[in-house]
Structures are given as structure tokens and as C-alpha cells.
Amino acid sequence: MADRASVLGGDLGNSTAVVVAGNRREPRVHFMPSFVGSGSLDDLERLRSGGGGSSKLEEDEYALGFREASWFVGRLALEQSRDATSGRDDVTRYWSGHTLRLLLTQIGALFKPARVTTRIVTCLPIQVFTKANRRAVQEALIGTHSFALNGREREVTIERVVVLMEGAAALGAYGKADPVPQYVLDCGGRTTDLYRTIGMKPDRKGSAGTTVGVELIGDELDQWFLRTHGRNLSRQEISDILAAYAQRKPLPTVYARGKKVELGERLAAIVEAIGARLESEVNKTWRTADTGGVAGDAATALMIGGGAYFFGDRIKKLIPFLEIPERPELANAQGCKALGDQLDDAEWDALGLPGTER
Amino acid sequence: MSEGAGRRRRGSTPKGERVRLELYWPDDAMLAELRQEAELRGVSVQQHIRDLLIARHLARHGVDPQSLLWIPTSPAPAAAVPAEAAAPAEEDEATAAARALKASLLSQLDDDDED
Numbered sequence: 504m505a506d507r508a509s510v511l512g513g514d515l516g517n518s519t520a521v522v523v524a525g526n527r528r529e530p531r532v533h534f535m536p537s538f539v540g541s542g543s544l545d546d547l548e549r550l551r552s553g554g555g556g557s558s559k560l561e562e563d564e565y566a567l568g569f570r571e572a573s574w575f576v577g578r579l580a581l582e583q584s585r586d587a588t589s590g591r592d593d594v595t596r597y598w599s600g601h602t603l604r605l606l607l608t609q610i611g612a613l614f615k616p617a618r619v620t621t622r623i624v625t626c627l628p629i630q631v632f633t634k635a636n637r638r639a640v641q642e643a644l645i646g647t648h649s650f651a652l653n654g655r656e657r658e659v660t661i662e663r664v665v666v667l668m669e670g671a672a673a674l675g676a677y678g679k680a681d682p683v684p685q686y687v688l689d690c691g692g693r694t695t696d697l698y699r700t701i702g703m704k705p706d707r708k709g710s711a712g713t714t715v716g717v718e719l720i721g722d723e724l725d726q727w728f729l730r731t732h733g734r735n736l737s738r739q740e741i742s743d744i745l746a747a748y749a750q751r752k753p754l755p756t757v758y759a760r761g762k763k764v765e766l767g768e769r770l771a772a773i774v775e776a777i778g779a780r781l782e783s784e785v786n787k788t789w790r791t792a793d794t795g796g797v798a799g800d801a802a803t804a805l806m807i808g809g810g811a812y813f814f815g816d817r818i819k820k821l822i823p824f825l826e827i828p829e830r831p832e833l834a835n836a837q838g839c840k841a842l843g844d845q846l847d848d849a850e851w852d853a854l855g856l857p858g859t860e861r
Numbered sequence: 862m863s864e865g866a867g868r869r870r871r872g873s874t875p876k877g878e879r880v881r882l883e884l885y886w887p888d889d890a891m892l893a894e895l896r897q898e899a900e901l902r903g904v905s906v907q908q909h910i911r912d913l914l915i916a917r918h919l920a921r922h923g924v925d926p927q928s929l930l931w932i933p934t935s936p937a938p939a940a941a942v943p944a945e946a947a948a949p950a951e952e953d954e955a956t957a958a959a960r961a962l963k964a965s966l967l968s969q970l971d972d973d974d975e976d
Contacts, residue, residue: 524903525903529902531903531904562905613903614903615900615903665966667962667966671962674958674962675958675959675962676955676958676959677955677958678958678961678962679954679957679958679961680954680957680958680960680961681961702961702965703958703961703962703964703965703966704965838959838962841955841956841958841959841962842959842962842963842966844959845956845959845960845963846963850963850967853967853970854966854967854970
């Protein structure tokens with residue numbers, strides 16, 4: 504008898520990859536940096552045991568063996584791979600293997616059994632969301648994939664893949680069912696999507712994609728650091744700095760030429776400047792005379808994505824009724840999961856296969 | 862990192878005290894049981910212990926302990942009060958939204974020719 508498929512929601516963005524499993528009563532979430540780089544478990548164990556430390560992988564360290572290649576994924580890629588990449592600026596990452604490596608790692612982390620069967624709802628940014636690209640994603644992900652995760656042999660079968668537009672996905676969890684105007688501002692790593700719908704039907708005129716994203720903050724901080732302190736910040740340093748800022752924690756200590764560098768003031772200035780650019784884009788796209796201000800006719804106005812931690816307060820001044828989920832970076836994946844839980848077998852077939860010409 | 866996540870909204874970033882707990886146990890039956898339960902739930906031991914502390918709090922505030930202590934190998938608690946019953950209206954709203962999204966996608970199947 505075939506295994507019963509687990510329904511997953513996934514948002515494998517260009518900064519953070521999020522997969523939601525479980526059920527309404529006990530949702531389970533896995534998230535990690537969307538980085539993959541070359542690296543083998545054997546080399547890592549040799550290196551670590553040689554340095555006197557423990558060679559055991561920590562809970563959020565992943566080494567993936569897949570299709571005769573070996574990779575570090577997530578934090579381990581950031582820390583240990585020379586060629587770690589999140590595939591940013593490369594739209595083919597969604598179907599060229601990068602996203603599949605992330606997904607297999609996260610499924611392996613979420614499920615203990617060696618063999619897992621899944622059906623997945625995932626999403627693409629507005630700029631990339633075309634029929635051809637949706638099909639490419641489905642064809643890349645559907646199938647039975649054998650791999651090793653942290654040395655353990657695994658097999659994941661992905662039976663169906665439904666691909667949504669990112670903002671639409673969040674409305675599946677946080678939107679309204681009625682045919683009313685809804686606005687979603689999805690601020691991710693490299694892009695921010697502005698998405699307007701009537702009910703669940705997209706309104707192309709009120710939707711736009713911009714290249715403002717959280718990673719711009721890291722890029723600008725890095726350029727300033729290089730100019731003033733003579734070195735680049737590492738990807739790990741940037742990641743730690745942004746995470747600390749988002750969580751309102753003290754910023755990590757960073758050194759250059761033996762001296763501690765104070766980042767707070769500069770970082771705040773950069774966030775302010777990029778926030779102003781984002782505010783301008785929102786104003787431009789959503790301010791209309793007949794809607795009484797910015798998103799003035801909204802029944803729902805939602806800000807999601809990790810950018811909400813950085814720019815949420817600013818956009819709230821522009822749209823006072825703006826709602827921000829407690830974990831805005833999870834909203835798209837939660838919406839994908841909510842949709843997946845509503846689909847019966849025939850609907851999975853209709854929405855989740857690449858088409859009859861396949 | 863794995864964790865549970867509900868459907869809650871926030872106005873601003875939540876602030877709170879962070880307490881870090883470090884335990885050392887020799888391998889004993891209780892730890893083995895906790896490990897096994899955590900594995901069955903698909904979460905880390907740390908996450909499982911955290912959830913148990915939350916369950917203790919909820920049990921002291923009137924939620925049925927049988928439902929709070931349920932793990933995947935136990936029989937489902939009959940008519941138990943779910944731990945997340947605090948926001949049924951929101952859950953229903955979410956289900957309605959997901960259904961509306963599904964209906965919209967299915968209606969677009971035939972005229973899906975944007976490119």
C-alpha cells in the first residue's frame with residue numbers, strides 16, 4: 504500500500520527557507536538560511552576532530568549527499584562552504600536543483616522515517632510567477648529522491664506540487680474569504696512584492712515587484728565596513744547582525760584590525776534609508792485618490808516576510824491598520840500549508856501536476 | 862531549527878525575558894522517555910521540554926491534562942479540549958480563506974494563459 508502523503512507548505516525564499524508540516528493543532532515549522540554550498544561530511548568530521556573539537560553535527564547543521572555530489576546546507580553552508588550561495592538574482596534556482604536541495608534537507612529534518620511521501624504547496628515571487636516557471640518547478644520537484652542527510656540514507660517522494668504567487672499564499676492563512684480588497688506587502692531578502700486582490704483574485708494593476716529587500720541592508724553595511732575598516736563582513740557576520748537587529752537583541756561584536764567596531768548607528772541609518780525607498784514604492788503603487796490614501800479601501804492590509812522586522816513600524820505609519828503576523832517570515836508557508844490541507848485528491852491532481860502534455 | 866507556530870498576530874516585536882536552561886543527566890529512563898517522545902513528535906528534546914512546561918502552565922489554568930500530555934503513540938484523548946482552543950473564530954476564518962483561495966485557483970485553471 505502506498506504511504507499516506509504528508510502535506511507541506513514551503514516558502515523557499517532567497518534568504519530563508521521555511522517548510523511547515525504537522526496539523527492545525529500541532530504545526531511544525533522548519534526554517535534555515537537558504538544557502539547551499541559544496542562540502543562533505545567526511546571532510547568536516549576530519550577537520551573538526553583534528554581541531555580537538557566534537558565532530559558531531561549540531562541540530563541545525565546539515566550535510567546532504569545527493570546525485571553523486573555532497574553539499575552543506577543552511578547555517579553549515581554559510582559557515583563552512585567557500586562557494587555557499589542562496590542563488591539570489593538567479594531565478595532558475597527554483598528549478599535548477601538549489602530549491603530541491605533545500606527542500607529535501609528540510610523534509611529530512613522534519614521527518615524521522617527513512618522514507619517519506621509528501622505533497623507540497625509552495626510559492627514564487629510575482630516577477631517569476633509564470634505558467635512556464637510554475638511547470639518548471641513542478642517538474643523539478645516531483646519524483647522520488649534518494650539522498651543522504653547527515654550520513655543517513657533517506658528517500659523522499661514528492662507526489663504533487665502546487666505553485667502559488669507569494670502574496671496569494673499568505674492570504675490563504677491571514678486573508679478574508681469575502682470578495683473585498685486585500686493588500687499584502689511581502690518584504691523578503693532581495694525583493695518586496697506588493698500584491699492586491701479582490702477576494703482571492705489578483706488585481707494586476709495594484710500589484711508590483713520591487714528590488715528592495717532585507718539583504719540590501721547587509722550589502723550596504725558591508726560596503727561601508729570595507730570603506731571604513733578595510734575588510735568585508737563575512738556572510739555569517741551579516742546574517743548574525745541582521746538576525747540580532749530583527750530580534751531587537753544586542754548586535755554581535757565585530758572586529759577590524761584588532762579593534763571593536765560599533766555598528767548600531769550606521770545600521771540604523773541604513774535601515775532608515777532603505778525603509779524610505781520601500782515607503783516610496785508602497786506610496787507609488789497603492790496610493791490612489793479613489794481609495795482614500797494608501798490602501799484606503801483595504802479590508803485586509805498585511806505585511807509579511809522578514810522585512811517586517813525592519814520596516815514594519817515605518818509602513819504602519821503609512822498604513823495605520825496594517826497587520827503584521829507574529830512571525831511574518833512564516834506567513835507564506837503557513838498559507839501554502841493551509842491551502843494544501845484543503846485539497847482533495849482530485850484537486851491535487853488538477854493543481855499539482857505539470858499538465859497533460861507532460 | 863524546528864518549532865511549533867500558531868496563527869497569531871503581533872503589533873510589534875514581542876519582548877520578554879529569555880531563560881537559558883542547561884541540564885546534565887546520566888542516561889536514565891526518564892531522559893530516554895523524553896527523547897523518545899520528542900522523536901515521535903518530531904521536535905528536539907529541548908523543544909519538547911519547553912512544550913511540557915507550557916502544558917503544565919495550561920493544565921494549572923484549566924486545560925485538560927490528558928490532551929496536553931498526548932503524544933503520537935497515545936490513544937487520542939476523547940473529547941479533549943485542544944490547547945489552542947483560545948481562538949476558534951480565527952481558525953475558522955483561516956479555513957475559510959484557504960477554501961476561498963482554493964476556489965479561486967480552480968476557477969483559473971481553464972483560463973490560465975497569462976504567458
